[in-house]
Amino acid sequence: MRAKKSSDLISPTGLIKLMTHALMGAALGLVFGLALILSNPAVANLLSHGGTQAVVVFALTLVTTFAIGATLTGAVFILVENKQS
Template structure:
């Protein structure tokens, strides 16, 4: 669970950095409206959370094998 929360936080930070660093993303989000911005942020956060969760599972399984 903690890996998913860390991934969500990292995804949110990465999304904010992407929006601030890339004017093309800002332009696309402006044309898409509020819903497009919510979908973009939710997609990024979910992607990072799933990736971090899967990585956490791999770490936990490998840790159990070493013990």
């Protein structure tokens, strides 16, 4: 019988991997937001008339959404990697 191995998500290296995935997601969210503003003049017009708060809400929504998605995907990748080894 095999000894039960603890999950790599709880270890310091697992947390660093998850933080890396979250940061990659945040960067992707910013890039997507910039691409959306540059490719769609209606979005740029709404942001310019909305003021600073509209820009902050727009950026934070995209960054948070992409960061959460990338973190969850990274957790799945780490767990699948553990099962294979």
